[in-house]
Amino acid sequence: MTRLIDPPPELTVELDPQGAPGRITGEALRGDAVPINRWLVDQDWWDQPVRREYWKVLISETLLAEIYQDLATDRWYLERLYD
């Protein structure tokens, strides 16, 4: 089961030397992240452009989460949690 978090809460993310999310701090999610998958979304350029870099990360070896960085503002958000 997954849970979509709407509206997505903002996160503070520190990157590791490879540029992947390392440490995450925020009210909604905190802990050390291990990246599992990464993908890019860049669509609706003609309307309301959405440009995001998504990461699926394992937090503190127990919690699976989908977070993204909005590439227009460089801000990070939590989108989904895996129960």
Add this chain to the structure above:
Amino acid sequence: MTKPFVELHCHSNFSFLDGASHPHELAERAAELEMPALAITDTGGVYGAVRFMQAARRLGVRPLIGAELEIDGDPVRILARSKRGYSQLCRLLSHAHKEQPKGEARTDLATVTRHNQDLFFLTDTDRDGRLAELQGALGRDRVFVELVNHLRAEDSWVMAQRAGMARRHRAPLVATNQVRYHAPHRRPLHDVLVAIKHKASLDEVRGQLHPNAERGLKAGDQLRSLFRDYPEAMALPFELAQDCDFDLDFRGVRFPGFPVPEGETPFSYLYRLTQDGARQRYHPITPAVAQRLQRELEVIEKTGLAEFFLINWDLMRFARENGVPGQGRGSAADSIVAYVLGITRVDPIEHNLLFERFLHEEMTSTPDIDIDFSTAHREKVIQYIYDKYGWERTGMVCNVVTYRPRMAIRQVGKALAFPPDLLDRLAKSVDRWFSEGIEDSMGFELPRDIIGSHTWLQFIKLCQEIQGFPRHLSIHVGGMLVTGEPLVDIVPVEPATMEDRVVVQFDKNDVEDLGLIKMDMLGLRTLSVVAESLEMVERETGVRLDLDALPLNDPEVFEMCSEADTIGVFQIESRAQMMTLPRTRPNTFNDLVVEVAIIRPGPIQGNAVHPYIRRKQGREPVTYPHPLLEPILRDTLGVILYQEQIIEIAMAVGGMTPAQSDGFRRAMTRHLNRVEMSSLKEGFVKGCLANGVTIEVAEQLFSAVEGFAAFGFCRSHAAAFARTAYETAWLKLKHPAAFLCGLLNNQPMGFYHPSVLVEDAKRHGVTALPVHVNHSDVRCLPEPGRANTFRLGFNYLRDLGEEGRLAIVEERTRTGDYLSFTDFLERLRGAPLNPRAVRNLVMVGAFEGLGQVRRELLWDWQERTHGIGLRRKLQSQSELRLPAQAPALPALTEVEKTRLEYRISEVSTGKHLVHFWRTRLEEKGVVNSREAMRVRSGSRVRVGGLVITRQAPGTAQRIRFFTLEDEFGHVNLTIYPDVYKRFRREAAQPILVVDGVVQRQDGVWSVLVDNIEALSGAAKEHSRSHDYK
């Protein structure tokens, strides 16, 4: 060392609507990314292969040729390993296009197994069974599994699954990026193309679009991290590319083989034919002729082109024997061999034409022999070639239809969900007169909320990007490819609309670049006009005129041309020509050749026209940049005008060989950068110095050549066209009625509307007779027994089709003249004449000659038969009514009759339309064209008339040129942009009254307009204008 990465799956915009970059852009990007090779794999074809190959070779990138083909519903990339593999691919693609909707290709695995030598196959299937099938049919070592990582959420998982499947089947893996554009900034355009393909808006096809912009061409370094777990898939494409190396060079098989008599070689046969031809053309054969023949034949032998000449000779022989008018144009007219073989009609010795422009020893491509045939007969010649060389070796060259502004606006706008009415207005207002940019050409104010918006800016950018993108293939009407090997081994073929005809996937430039033989059979309606006029003259006089024997020195013809009395004359009838002729006053054939070559945008913009005019008028001395140039430039009064002259200068002064000179000429006519130009100059100057020319003069000469090279025109082409110009002028002068009929019967053609041709003939004393049910023929003809008189044919009657025309004439020929309208209706019952055609016949007065009045006939007909056409027979007695007495209807006035004739026949055999407006025009103070001609230069004048041409040439900085016509002649108008802007709406009306100042020079005059009024009450149907860019 890491092997470089090579992309093996790449669509260009020749994947019609599934590729957003030109082939050359892909090649350039590959070079930037230091990719050693790149494959092109367009959907269903190799349409872009030749240009891709050339661009890639130029940039040092090895081009791999392939295509994507749907096999059993599953797209597979196929790459050619060798030339043999390429031929297999061509056969496969040809098969796949058979019996499919236009532009679509699909096949099955069984067919592929029959043509799979030297090919590699790339699949992205995820089905075990399918992979096994492909391997079983095509060979395990030739089927490669594509791994793709576009940074989508599911990609890493899909890759792992697919790699697992490949390992189970021991199938090699290749990483590809399934490229759709050369760089990410083209992604929006690719999305738009997808929307266009689905005929929907971007919102509606959101689900079909790629979720990001990752399908560009990527460098190995960029991809390596994405394929971290599959290093073998990153390395293998390079190895495959190493294995694919071949060039598309078909020079060895370019000739279909020309049958020659026993004991002859193609060259010995050609030699014999040229000797025979020379004896016919020249009496006697002078040493100059013999030497020239010898020189040309030597070059033809060395270049191995004898068969090529024989093929063209044979073609013209067929045309002559079958009464098809035809003549060579272009640089072929530089050749005496082409002349004595009857391919061209201009004597290169008499007109001083240079063979080296056409052919020289070092030429690697096949020279161009373009032949004009009468449009009406061209199909006969095409059929002959099919029959002669066989269906297997003959095909029509394709023409790639590309995006133009109007289509771009409609389709891009639809994708962006612009309202249809706005798009309609935008597309319609793309003023055809200008092409400098879509936004500039909008003819109306845009809604404020749209202009400047983000979407609007995107729209403009996308419209610009899509310009020139290939949209689909069409057939090139006159370009044929004839090959020595079966066509399907050289190029894929697709079925053409016409049964049993095929169109090849290469256009004419591709064919030329491959060194293949193409025959350019162009349609020239003027040749149909000349042929038809000659037949009419023969019918009238019993004498068959031989235009080949026509001396080109009749002073009356030159006088006529000098007076710009050239409406209907080939090449010299345009407004620009008519404004120059009275100033240059051509009095020899050579002057006419100059005239054809000089009145074109290049020389006009390059200021070559004025020096020539001044010298021709004797106002300026004829000088030469150097005495050595005198013999070369004598014919053009010291002005460099012809490409042949540039070659001659390079040979005579620059000391170059013919091949070097032709290369020099080609290089000079291209846009060169400073470095290229200076290296060219260095070579030229060095040659001059060796020839004893001083460095100052050499540099001066180079500048002179440089200034004119950009618009140099092929002299032989000008000479060929000037000959036709002379012949048509001669026909107009000596046989005006027959010539007019020829022109009227071969419309649309030329610069003017048919009514302008008729009015011009009337002013020259030709009597025009209206349509008559018993005297008119299918086409317009001179009236038998009446000199200088012609009768409008049934082809000038709206809504009466060819079948209807024939039915009327055939019935009349069979049974005799029609006695009355009733007799006509009875005898043609069941004939293909619709109600509008019958009504038009009545209303144009076709029965008036039988004493029957139009309105009453129409009333009577409608009463009796409900006005149904003749095609449907009366169903029952109930549809017939007894003849009723028509009520007394007022007779038609003369103006009504003229208007009817204009509406139905588009011309007036009676008075000019403006005649009926004359009183109103006089009330407005308008002077007629004859009086206006006498108004002093600089004086104000008010003129009026029917607009017959509107022009906005690109060379004239948005100045517009209109021509008005009245019952006495023409008035030329010049309209500056500010004036046009103020009176734009009025200027579009058919009859205008304008004020302005008369400008006059050397017998040429026009009115510089400052005010335009439209004459109210002049209906749109009177519009007779031909509007030009």
